[in-house]
Amino acid sequence: MKIAYYTETYLPNKDGVVTSILTFKRALEDMGHEIYIFAAGDRKTKRENRDPKVFYYTSTPFKPYPMYRIALFPFTSQTKVKELGIQLIHSHGMATMGLAAVEAAKANKLPLISTFHTLVTQATHYISNSKVVKDMMERFAWRYLEWYYKQCDAVVTPSVVIKEMLEERGLTGIYVIPTGIDTKKLNPNNDGSFMKKEWGMEKNRVILNVGRLVLEKNLDVLIKSSLLVLEEFSDARFVIVGEGPALDYYKKLVSKTGVGKWFYFINQVIPLDRMPLVYAAADVFVIPSKFETQGIVVQEAMAAGKPVVGADYLALKEIIREGYNGYKFNADDPEECAEKIIKALKKGGEMKENARKSAEEFSDENCAMKMAKLYEKMVL
Numbered sequence: 001m002k003i004a005y006y007t008e009t010y011l012p013n014k015d016g017v018v019t020s021i022l023t024f025k026r027a028l029e030d031m032g033h034e035i036y037i038f039a040a041g042d043r044k045t046k047r048e049n050r051d052p053k054v055f056y057y058t059s060t061p062f063k064p065y066p067m068y069r070i071a072l073f074p075f076t077s078q079t080k081v082k083e084l085g086i087q088l089i090h091s092h093g094m095a096t097m098g099l100a101a102v103e104a105a106k107a108n109k110l111p112l113i114s115t116f117h118t119l120v121t122q123a124t125h126y127i128s129n130s131k132v133v134k135d136m137m138e139r140f141a142w143r144y145l146e147w148y149y150k151q152c153d154a155v156v157t158p159s160v161v162i163k164e165m166l167e168e169r170g171l172t173g174i175y176v177i178p179t180g181i182d183t184k185k186l187n188p189n190n191d192g193s194f195m196k197k198e199w200g201m202e203k204n205r206v207i208l209n210v211g212r213l214v215l216e217k218n219l220d221v222l223i224k225s226s227l228l229v230l231e232e233f234s235d236a237r238f239v240i241v242g243e244g245p246a247l248d249y250y251k252k253l254v255s256k257t258g259v260g261k262w263f264y265f266i267n268q269v270i271p272l273d274r275m276p277l278v279y280a281a282a283d284v285f286v287i288p289s290k291f292e293t294q295g296i297v298v299q300e301a302m303a304a305g306k307p308v309v310g311a312d313y314l315a316l317k318e319i320i321r322e323g324y325n326g327y328k329f330n331a332d333d334p335e336e337c338a339e340k341i342i343k344a345l346k347k348g349g350e351m352k353e354n355a356r357k358s359a360e361e362f363s364d365e366n367c368a369m370k371m372a373k374l375y376e377k378m379v380l
Helices: 016-030 043-048 074-084 096-108 131-149 160-168 193-199 219-232 247-257 272-280 296-303 314-319 334-360 364-379
Strands: 002-007 034-041 054-061 069-071 088-091 112-115 154-157 174-176 205-210 236-241 263-266 284-287 308-311 326-329
Touching: 002 016, 002 074, 002 096, 016 034, 016 296, 016 364, 034 069, 034 074, 034 096, 043 054, 054 074, 069 096, 074 096, 088 096, 088 364, 096 112, 096 131, 112 364, 154 160, 154 364, 160 174, 160 314, 193 272, 205 219, 205 272, 205 296, 205 334, 219 236, 219 247, 219 334, 247 263, 272 296, 284 296, 284 334, 296 308, 296 314, 296 334, 308 314, 308 334, 326 334
Parallel strands: 002 034, 002 088, 034 054, 088 112, 112 154, 154 174, 205 236, 205 284, 236 263, 284 308, 308 326
Antiparallel strands: 054 069
């Protein structure tokens, strides 16, 4: 089957949406499907692109978050869709590339699927810090999302909790299909000693967080909890892997809290083939985010056999099973976060096998099979 993916974010960006697209693309192509990417891009990405199945459209940066771009004239893509003989369109965004997906599907009378990746209603602080404006923008965002997803023949959510949230808004035709992970490369047998040596932490307990550095990831709670963790485990070190506009904010907070020498920020995109070693170096994975529609990094950490300490919020409360593969805490409570990190450091080894079992449900092959079945259902 020939499938077109429409997205606001793609390589060289590295975020959850790009990870999802690449994971499904690889697994579906292994099954014999052809995936074409229609993405917002800049002059450099358009000039350097050598992939005949990737089409970048002129765009401008979204000022509050420059890593994301808004495509300016993507609607000509419907002609390319016809030329390629595309059979189904799958949108991974809801801005102008998402609208272009709607138009291309209508113009070519093709089924349209869209994945709900991002809870944009919780990111209104990028527009304004005013509570009045944020509340107004949240209401507007929900109205727009409701309208947009009603244009689709099917909506994919990566977790049950997001499906239920959309159903409460009157949306139907929703399928839960999480993004898969490579459970072969991510496994408990990987040796993390190389990374610990590289970080200068051979004799330390490593508490790891991986993800975009944005305010909605709620790292304030982890930073504030670190004081209590260090009282119990003076050898603990906190490794934060990721890029994003809140890097300076979090670095200043670490300094202000007085824990600067215990935090190590890796502000770069680590090659995918090295990420299994990063997870292997951790003793505990911590994620205080209030923004996870799935939490791919949680499943990756579990695949590596690591206990996860996470906020009892959205998709995380669905994935983390208290005392089985990790621990949950109130997303706004640094003390409870510290308590659960300490507990995981003491008992994490007992949860290694359970964490791995939890992750195996999300293998990339299993998730791609579910997506392929949905595609087949839509084109019949």
